[in-house]
Amino acid sequence: MLAPWPALMVPALLLVSGSAAADTPAPFTLGDALTRYWIAVVGGATVLVLLVGLTSRTLQLNQQLSRANARLEQRQQLILDSVAEGIYGIDRDGRTTFANKAMERMSGWRAAEIIGQNSHELLHHTRPDGEPHPQETCPVHATCMDSQPRFVDDDVFWRRDGTSFPVEYSVTPLLGERGETIGSVVVFRNIAERRRQAERIRQYEVEQAHNMRLSTLGEMASGIAHELNQPLTAITTNARACIRLIEAGRSDAEHCIQIVSKIAAQAERAGEVIRHIRSFVRKELPEVAPVAVAEMFETVMVLLGADARRASVVLTQRISADVDQVLAQRTQIEQVLLNLARNAIEAMAEQIGERRVLLLARRQGSMVEFRVVDTGPGLGQGSPEYLFEAFVTTKPQGLGVGLSISAGIVEAHGGRLRADSTPGIGATFYFSLPCASNAGAETMAVTTADSEKPEKEAVQSMAATVDSAGDRA
16 A cells, blocks of 8 residues: 555645745846857847948948049039030929039029029020020920930020120030930030121221232222323313314314213213222122122223233133123122233233233033133143242232232132143133022123224134133133
């Protein structure tokens, strides 16, 4: 009966001890936690250290990036501000996004005032003629819409004080990260000074051409004096003859009418010479207008007639039947023709044999070609183009500016003065001007320096020279 006692006592003792343990639990210390959960503690601490390190590195990189962005923006602004042209950008709504110092200086607007504002309403609101300029027709706005770059060479921008200044500008689309257009960049420059310089150059060229005409007339003074002296002498002679007839009582009305008619004709001849001289020396603005070719040739014939006769040169003109008017500045083209013809006459001063100069105008499509052909010694060997350079001359007393000025005048008319030469046969200078109209053809006009002695044979002889010169050119 005692045998099962230990077996019965063990559960009882365990029950008693368990009840006692439940009544007094043992404390859970940090050591217990480290002992039981050390892996989790070490992992958490490692993650925490990594997070702190990554955060610190991220903050450091952000600071470096901010400083780099600041330096980049500063550098970009310095580049923009160092450019002499005005530069500003706009978004698709037309609001200004940035502006450089040159833009501030030219427009009077500070960048802080214009950024965020509609640039068109501030700078481009009115056309050069004073009419309102809608934003829908503005090239800057159009580039934002269609992403096409544009260049405008003549427009106006408006300053803050309400005044305008002439500009030329280019507009380039500004692209986003995905290649879409997010705005445009405008680069403009004030062209007021360039216009003033162009005007000064133009005035200088006008003065130079005018002085050249005066110099030309000075060189031809003796010939012009002779041209005027002839009709004046005839007027004086006929007037005195009429007086003597009246005093002697041997005059009748018909006879006096004849003498007075001769006086009137000679007076008209002198007046015509003076009219051509006044027209030639008149200082005119280089405005192109329709000009009759026959009238320009007539001026050259009158002004060079005496010089041609004194040099024993037959001066003729030939105008094709289909040539009427050209678009030109009359005085300047007369100066070119006169200079070329004078050079031809002077080139034959010591020549033995035939001396002829022909002024020719003939139609070539929509252009009229002018030629001055002579039978002189030619221009020598090599290309004659060097003759059109300033201060190049073949004359012992020449300055070398006549052909240079003539070439400049022709180029200002959209043409080019050329030369062709055959030694021993002659030289040809030629250029073309646009025809003013397709008016009805006129009868070919052929005259000479001496209107009383037409040289039909001279024209026929020169025709072969002109045709051969045309083939060479």
